[in-house]
Amino acid sequence: MKELRLMKGNEALAEAAIRAGADAYFGYPITPQSEVIEYLMRENPADRTGMQVLQAESEVAAINMVYGAAGCGKRAMTSSSSPGISLKMEGISYIAGAELPCVVVNVVRAGPGLGTIQPSQSDYFQAVKGGGHGDYKLIVLAPATVQESVDYVKLAFELAFKYRNPVMILSDGIIGQMMEKVELFEQMPRSTEEYEWATLGKKPGKDSVIVTSLQLQSEEQEKVNLRLQAKYREVEKNEVRFETYACEDAEYLFAAFGSCARITRKALDMARAKGIKVGIIRPQTLYPFPVDEINRLAGQVKGILTVEMNAGQMVEDVRLAVNGKTPVEFYGRFGGMIPTPDEILKALEQKIIGG
Amino acid sequence: MARKGDVVINIERCKGCEICLSACPNEVLALSSEVNSKGYHYAIKVNSECIGCANCAVVCPDAVITVYREKAVKK
Amino acid sequence: MAESNIISPENLVYEKTSVMTDRILHYCPGCGHGTAHRMLAEAIDELGIQGDTIGVAPVGCSVLAYYYFDVDMQEAAHGRAPAVATGIKRMLPERYVFTYQGDGDLAAIGTAETIHACNRGENILIVFINNGIYGMTGGQMAPTTLPGMKTSTSPRGRDVATMGNPLKITELVAELPGTYFVTRQSVHAPANARKAKRAMKKALEYQKLKKGTCFIEIVSNCPSGWKMTPAQSNKWMEENMFPFYPLGDIKVPEQ
CATH class of the missing domain: 3.40.50.970 (Thiamin diphosphate (ThDP)-binding fold, Pyr/PP domains)
Known part of the structure; x- marks a missing residue:
């Protein structure tokens, strides 16, 4: 039940x-x-x-x-x-x-x-x-x-x-x-x-089962690889899984995952209230990464802001997915600090819209 | 008189370590002057004094020795 | 010598157990690993538990032990065999589970896993091959290397002042309430090998009682690492290793 x-x-x-x-x-x-x-x-x-x-x-x-x-x-x-x-x-x-x-x-x-x-x-x-x-x-x-x-x-x-x-x-x-x-x-x-x-x-008549990650012969190890x-x-x-929101008419895009994506969603609402047409993509699988969807959206928007609680890690995968189609910028807090929606909105305005 | 025994040595698997030599109570085993395909001098029988005690086989690290011993003679 | 008429199936008294595969062992000539493997395989054979036994191989010379034991086996990371065995035994409590580990694996990098598996009293058998040297990596100092013993990382002999003392981990685990049967054996001579097999058989049988960890140390040789002939290495072992690592039972179940 x-x-x-x-x-x-x-x-x-x-x-x-x-x-x-x-x-x-x-x-x-x-x-x-x-x-x-x-x-x-x-x-x-x-x-x-x-x-x-x-x-x-x-x-x-x-x-x-x-x-x-x-x-x-x-x-x-x-x-x-x-x-x-x-x-x-x-x-x-x-x-x-x-x-x-x-x-x-x-x-x-x-x-x-x-x-x-x-x-x-x-x-x-x-x-x-x-x-x-x-x-x-x-x-x-x-x-x-x-x-x-x-x-x-x-x-x-x-x-x-x-x-x-x-x-x-x-x-x-x-x-x-x-x-x-x-x-x-x-x-x-x-x-x-x-x-x-x-x-x-x-089992009788069957070969014994061996669980191992070892293959001493390079030819065999290459086969494993x-x-x-x-x-x-x-x-x-x-297995690519992601969630997008407000992307249909988006001129700008946020990319964020996990808890940080929730904070970024709040920044999105604040931006929309100001008339900024921004959407968000939230990868739910970080590997496999939603490369195709990000690439598709990159053709639609004027810039992407990746927001993370680190010094800029997923942003590298976003840039690879975008492959130069549109500018990709990063905003993050780290060391246990959490970005606020205000900070994220400001970063969007300064790094992407004003950039 | 002790019962007679005999051994069969899988010479291709033998690495000539000589551990079996010292385990044999009757000096039945020695190393051959010939080498096997791996280049090891292998263990061979040099006399008929084997009593089938299996000491050589028990200590052989490569399990190359099979041991036989005649059944006790019924009187 | 000509083959005698004694060689016939009804006279067979000893052949390689079928619990060992027919693969040629990769060990150096005279290495005790092969005999230790076979004693354990014979114990499994005689108990009729081949299909109920799961082994864990270590990292070290016996990393490929799973090619020689004809039982289901897992290959553990260096030192982690007792943890892997714990995972197996907790999932399959009715199976017989053993680890087969060398001195570097068990008494250096895997000390924590060894001590804690024993202290939890995991119902597994740990077979510990102690030859006082790292064989696979080419003869470096082991936690059990004797004082003064030369290895490639103690080229002037083990200096205990700077390199520490050999670890008698078997005595150590015997102190733990989780161990049920702890013994030290060798396989270099016929009587010793037979005794070691009896200990292994007993240890496997004890697993059914679920009374704790059984731990069997085999003091063994390393002719290549010690730079001796196999015969010399066994003699050296008797004269030098056995006085420091005396053979015999250390902890036996109370009757």
């Missing part, structure tokens, strides 16, 4: 994991996402669905527990925040290399280093460009609401298993910590499927 609740982003996401039929969660506390594991421990999903929850000794151990569980074909998830995600990057690279499905949530805080616990979007590059070593991609979902945090957990597991690839939910401290009304989807059964690529115990690249092209073809 669908259910309406007022929930904190992190807790809603944890509840969604249980309802999505997750088999396991392995985590390690870090602000601002500790509520995920706290909620799960409190909720004790072992009783509800049989889902296993374990607090690991480190983020490194947690992601490797995910690897082990995913290697058995199970729906495994972990979550952390920026410094912890850096630690997980080794394991994420191995998971991508071994072509295992899993869900990793990053409730981003500001860096570099220990940085601050305040919200940020400064892990965009890490999320969409790979993050760990080697040529690999994560599918990256960027929720802007608590509702999307919930819905994307379900979607993330679907995509992870569809492509046998790690999926990252790139949230941030705002979405993780704020409370909103959320509609929870119905409890889904845990999967009983036994995948042929999963280590479940050697080619297979991965072919998969990423499929992902780019099938």
Whole structure:
């Protein structure tokens, strides 16, 4: 039964994991996402669905527990925040290399280093460009609401298993910590499927299953890479998701994702009230990136302002998508600071309209 | 008298490490002067004193030795 | 010598277990890895649990262990095998799960994963091959390298004042309440190898009891890394490694 609740982003996401039929969660506390594991421990999903929850000794151990569980074909998830995600990057690279499905949530805080616990979007590059070593991609979902945090957990597991690839939910401290009304989807059964690529115990007459990211022969390793690249092209073809608003008559365009897109929407309303015809595109998948739609809109508008809570990361992908068709400028706050709608409107007027 | 045994050595897999030599109680094994296709001097039998104890096979890192032993003779 | 009439199926007393594949092992001549693999494979074979066993390979010389064990296996990142095994065992609690790790993997980069898996009492078997050196990367100092022992990163011998002391991690994990059976064995001589196999068999059987982690250290050789012949390396091991890493049970289940 669908259910309406007022929930904190992190807790809603944890509840969604249980309802999505997750088999396991392995985590390690870090602000601002500790509520995920706290909620799960409190909720004790072992009783509800049989889902296993374990607090690991480190983020490194947690992601490797995910690897082990995913290697058995199970729906495994972990979550952390920026410094912890850096630690997980080794394991994420191995998971991508071994072509295992899993869900990793990053409730981003500001860096570099220990940085601050305040919200940020400064892990965009890490999320969409790979993050760990080697040529690999994560599918990256960027929720802007608590509702999307919930819905994307379900979607993330679907995509992870569809492509046998790690999926990252790139949230941030705002979405993780704020409370909103959320509609929870119905409890889904845990999967009983036994995948042929999963280590479940050697079947008589069948070859043993090996889960590995190692191919010592370059010719073989190149084949692995080619297979991965072919998969990423499929992902780019099938899984681009974005939301546009007020673009029909737009002369200018905002590009923003996640919580920052909500603030930018407010700036859009203020601009429209002043008669400035501006629209917004909000990528919901950061990888695959909505290249075609941004390119199409670039042919329509006089300029694009990318707004981010970082020093300018997604703006590089926007420029690549625009490919010189129209000027692309950037406005951002960082270090845990959040831009105000006033600042964004001013940046639009100065950098794009007046520029 | 001890029961008689015998060994079969997969000489192509042998790396000539000699671990089996010291494990044999009856000095049945030695290294050949010939080499296998990998260039290793391989283990060979040099006498008929094998008792089928399997010590050589147990310690062979490459599992190249198969061991046989005649059944106890019924009196 | 001519083949005798003793060689017939009914007289077969020892052949390679089918729990090991037919692949030629990549290990150097005389390396203990092959024997340690086989003892574990024989234990699995004798217990009849090939289809119920899942192994985790490390990074190190035995990184390709999954080519030799004919059981389902996962390859872990360096040092992370106990965490990977935890993930597997938590998902499949009725399966037999083992890790096979070297000294660098288990006692240096993976110390945290080792200690915490043991401290949680994960119902897994950890097989720890200690030869006091990094074999795969070409003979560098390991956490278990003996004082004064020469390696490519301790070319004048391990100086404990600057390089630290060898880590007796097996004694350490034996102290943890989560471990159920902790023993140190070797596979260099027939009696030792047979004993090691019995320990492995026991450890796998204990997994059914769900009473904690079983931990088996195999003190082993590295002829290439130690720059000795296999026979010399085994002798050196007996004279130098065993006094520092004495063989025998360290923690046995209370009867």
